[in-house]
Amino acid sequence: MTSRGSGKRVRKAPAERREEIVAAAALVGLTEGLECVTLRRVADELEVRPGLVGHYFPAADTLVAEAFTAATLQELDALLPPAGSRQDGAAADPVAVLRRFFALTGSADFDNVSRLWLNARHLSRYRPALREHVVAQELLWCRRIEEIITAGTGSGSLTCADPSTAALRVLVAIDGASAYINTSADRRGAVPGRLAAALAEAELGLVPGTLAAAEAEDRADGPGEAGD
Template identity: 35%
Template sequence: MTSTPTAPRTRKSPAERRDEIERAARELALEQGLAALTLRAVAARAGVVPGLVAHYVTGMDDLVAATFSAIVADELAEVHALVRREPAVARRIGALVDTVLHGGRDDVTLVWVQGWALGPANAALAAAVREQMDAWHTMIVELISDGVDAGAFVVDDAHAAAWHLLAMIDGLNAHSLVRWHDAPDRRDMTLRVVAALLGAETAAIASPITTEETA
């Protein structure tokens, strides 16, 4: 009997294996949150044995932290690009509100919320959360400072105003995960509060960017 030759197995490089594992972790986190990132779950998603995951990562705490950073940094880059599409400096704040409060980002919101919750028991994750919050704060400070320079905002401390705005966004998004007081006019109420914080009229910061564009 003549045996049928089998195709040779393709051996993946260490870099390819790491990319494969990291991609599986990101997919799992976006679907189920950071709490779902166990050794067995990531291995199952990547289609490998748990021992292979353990071989290519320094530890699950580090993988969770790296996964958080990758997801959140990607979102920040995307949001920054969307906001900068708005030519009117004052309206970039409105574009930010529209973009980050859009319900289509609940997957990333869950990653954020679990990052805060799991961070106290995971030093690497806590450091990653602080780093990404600093990056968001820096971006918002720039938007506010641009508005001040253009004469559109009256703000004495752009850093403090940015912290207020960031806390408001984080709180509202966290509430939305459990559909707490999901008022239909949440956008308008938020824009009014933000306008008052920045010493501007609501109409001056409202952005024409639609929810379809931010999906």
């Protein structure tokens, strides 16, 4: 690693530099925990002086909050792309979208994000700025799931009288399973990982097992291991 401050520092536009700082902080949060998102740690990651990071984020709590949002939003866009960005027919099929979603959230690729959510919810008790971001992301994730369910009920592939409530229940099931994320894989078993998909099948009028397993290509097209 090059020592901080050595050589000629590259000047970047303020917006670009700020985005770079948030991205580095998001990576630290994903791989090491939000407690490790400090001005000095992010500066080390970028090989710059802490003062530069402090110039954009005088309060470390603000950087922690934005790092959380950046990491979880990037993952959400990979798991459930916004409706306008889904182009091909398979991606437009609500059942296929949900099958892929549950396959990915139930895989080891999602572990770092699960840990991040668990970490953020704990810290948000003491950090108001982070709490606001956690609430905003919860609403966004729930809305994205609701959009898929609404599309499915409109096309007739799903049956649901209240997509908003169903989406919230699905998200609660995912969060409940994620509470076991720090339990060793051999003791975790398949039940927590299958919980959200099984609940969704019951909520959406699907035959049990419909959302159980995605095709191999669904996994291949999904996000890489969180934090890569």
